[in-house]
Amino acid sequence: MFGLYLHIPFCEKKCSYCDFYSIESTEHIQRFVETLKREIDLRAATYDGTAFTSVFFGGGTPSLLHPDEIMVITTLLRSHFVFSDDCEWTMECNPGTVTLERLEGYRRSGINRLSFGVQSFQPAELEFLDRIHNADQAAVSMHLARRAGFDNVNMDLMFAVPGQTIETLRDNLRRMIELQPDHISAYSLIYEHGTPLYADLLKGRVTPLPEEVDAEMYHLVISTLRQHGYHQYEVSNFARPGRECRHNLTYWHGEPYLSVGPSAHGFLGTTRYWNYRSLSAWTDHVMKGALPEANHEHLSASDLLTEHVFLHLRADGLRLAEVQRRFGLDVRQRLQPDLTYWIEAGFVNDHNDVLSLTAEGYRVCDEISSKAAARMAG
Numbered sequence: 001m002f003g004l005y006l007h008i009p010f011c012e013k014k015c016s017y018c019d020f021y022s023i024e025s026t027e028h029i030q031r032f033v034e035t036l037k038r039e040i041d042l043r044a045a046t047y048d049g050t051a052f053t054s055v056f057f058g059g060g061t062p063s064l065l066h067p068d069e070i071m072v073i074t075t076l077l078r079s080h081f082v083f084s085d086d087c088e089w090t091m092e093c094n095p096g097t098v099t100l101e102r103l104e105g106y107r108r109s110g111i112n113r114l115s116f117g118v119q120s121f122q123p124a125e126l127e128f129l130d131r132i133h134n135a136d137q138a139a140v141s142m143h144l145a146r147r148a149g150f151d152n153v154n155m156d157l158m159f160a161v162p163g164q165t166i167e168t169l170r171d172n173l174r175r176m177i178e179l180q181p182d183h184i185s186a187y188s189l190i191y192e193h194g195t196p197l198y199a200d201l202l203k204g205r206v207t208p209l210p211e212e213v214d215a216e217m218y219h220l221v222i223s224t225l226r227q228h229g230y231h232q233y234e235v236s237n238f239a240r241p242g243r244e245c246r247h248n249l250t251y252w253h254g255e256p257y258l259s260v261g262p263s264a265h266g267f268l269g270t271t272r273y274w275n276y277r278s279l280s281a282w283t284d285h286v287m288k289g290a291l292p293e294a295n296h297e298h299l300s301a302s303d304l305l306t307e308h309v310f311l312h313l314r315a316d317g318l319r320l321a322e323v324q325r326r327f328g329l330d331v332r333q334r335l336q337p338d339l340t341y342w343i344e345a346g347f348v349n350d351h352n353d354v355l356s357l358t359a360e361g362y363r364v365c366d367e368i369s370s371k372a373a374a375r376m377a378g
């Protein structure tokens with residue numbers, strides 16, 4: 001697998017909880033697209049011809065770009081790079097920014113998967129999160145996406161939002177499932193450092209839901225989605241069979257991905273790089289003909305092993321033969337005595353030479369994946 005990520009750093013309005021790099025302005029979009037094209041040219045100069053299997057327009061709000069701008073970018077990409085015939089082309093969309101005409105335009109430019117940041121169907125929760133859309137727009141967006149020909153659509157759902165109750169979460173799940181997305185990403189609200197939400201937390205203006213309520217909500221999410229045919233293939237991700245997000249799997253399987261745009265992170269086998277997290281610094285570097293990398297790091301064999309174990313366990317499982325082949329290690333032996341305990345306690349399945357988390361295991365995923373990674377590296 002080989003992924004390509006493009007970061008589109010514009011939002012109509014910043015959401016209080018978001019720590020992704022984006023600015024609340026659309027006046028620089030035209031210049032941004034020109035600069036992005038230049039960075040793509042620069043990256044193409046060292047391209048080795050490996051076919052990309054997924055492309056992801058993330059942000060920010062990529063759907064603030066006009067379909068003609070997306071078409072210009074995808075056309076340029078196709079002129080420089082090779083893409084597999086079944087390449088997944090995802091674009092993140094804010095439900096408040098789409099029309100049928102725009103969605104049809106994105107489809108024509110090659111986008112074949114959409115990801116809507118729905119988060120909630122409750123007006124109070126949407127307001128708390130500073131979302132620009134309402135519940136009706138989320139539903140309308142899904143209908144428009146289907147009409148525009150998209151048969152692969154994700155919706156994001158947020159839980160553990162202050163003020164949320166088990167009943168409102170149950171209602172959110174019901175309404176989302178009624179819309180029949182092919183994939184659902186369900187995240188517990190995180191209080192990220194540096195966000196307005198975090199500042200409110202420090203000032204005592206918001207009170208997080210108690211941990212046990214968060215855990216109860218996560219359990220409700222897992223059990224409800226499973227009942228409705230969505231299987232869990234990562235701690236926060238659920239899909240209909242065959243609709244797992246290939247781009248995300250690229251990250252979680254430690255496969256390489258190229259990234260462009262301000263703040264974008266790339267990983268090319270053993271090196272990770274990250275671009276400037278500033279539109280102006282990124283633009284200045286690209287326009288001077290330099291790669292806009294703020295820094296990079298080379299990962300040691302031990303780093304790669306730790307990441308491999310951590311990411312695979314959180315996702316769809318650790319393949320024992322693969323660890324033996326890549327790192328020359330016997331996982332079952334290395335993880336004792338914890339592995340026996342995790343299996344007996346019902347947290348981990350050991351099936352067909354794959355260790356994977358059970359639904360119970362996903363609830364203590366951080367603890368298990370961190371401990372397993374440390375044991376393997378030690």
Ligand code: SF4
Nearest residue numbers: 011014015018059060
């Ligand atoms: S729309 Fe998305 S990227 Fe923009 S601020 Fe909100 S969560 Fe962040």
